[in-house]
Amino acid sequence: MKKTHKLTIKDFEKGSSNKELLQIIKEKNISIDKVNIKLFYEEELRLLQIELVKLQHWISKNKKRVVIIFEGRDAAGKGGTIRRFTEHLNPRSMRVVALDKPTEVERGQWYFRRYIRRLPNPGEIVFFDRSWYNRAVVEPVMGFCSDEQYQKFMSQVPEFEHMLYEEGTVIIKFWFSILKEEQLARFESRIATPLKRWKFSPVDQKGQQLWDKYTHYREQMFSKTHTSYSPWITVKANDKEIARLESIRYVLSQFEYEGKDKALTTLLPDPNIVMRYYRSSKKLN
Secondary structure: OOOOOOOOHHHHHHOOOHHHHHHHHHHOOOOOHHHHHHHHHHHHHHHHHHHHHHHHHHHHHOOOEEEEEEEEOOOOOHHHHHHHHHOOOOHHHEEEEOOOOOOHHHHOOOOOHHHHOOOOOOOEEEEEEOOHHHHOOHHHHHOOOOHHHHHHHHHHHHHHHHHHHHOOEEEEEEEEEOOHHHHHHHHHHHHHOOOOHHHOOHHHHHHHHOHHHHHHHHHHHHHHHOOOOOOEEEEEOOOHHHHHHHHHHHHHHOOOOOOHHHOOOOOOOOOOOEEEHHHHOOOOO
């Protein structure tokens, strides 16, 4: 049996490229499975981000309006995925919307008004880190809205999205799905990491306690707001990196932009990771 060694500073100094460093790792009989997975992820992400730049240019040139909604339980990976989407995009024709709780004035207005103000202009992509769907799941679970407000929202949202569709706005709605155990592990990681601790809140803690209630309202949301013109796209997100890659692929697959045929990686998402609601209704978390 070969003796296993550790990498040293000198090894890193000798390896002037990833290829040379991988050869040193191989010679030292060090398992490189995790390294290969990471390198694959980084390269795929780079190639997909190149395509996103092309897509943004096409959207801007053709004055398209695109809304991409990211929903899911707390710690499902929505924010991290949005960062990978937007990392190399031109901020002049792209925005990320992550609204705080409504003000006193906003609470007295029509619920959709504060979201309408942030919809894309022609040639723009807007990423919603949570959206008007707060009222479909989070608010009723946490008691932040009345049953009357909830029922009114559920009856109005399909019509609201149909109006946007008729006006030419493209809406992509993602639900990031994770297991209860995975959510707990991510919460514990947040608490243990000083740079991530700000992400954890009492609402997050309640998410574990009210897991089944979340599930009930999520199913109600899907059944009443999954439409042909604005379908729900579910993403299995226990593996953050795979979820990021496959959700980017899905968005790219929805447009016929210039230069798409020259992509250096597949733009078709894995149907076992990304799927429409009806295919995944019995598998979600």
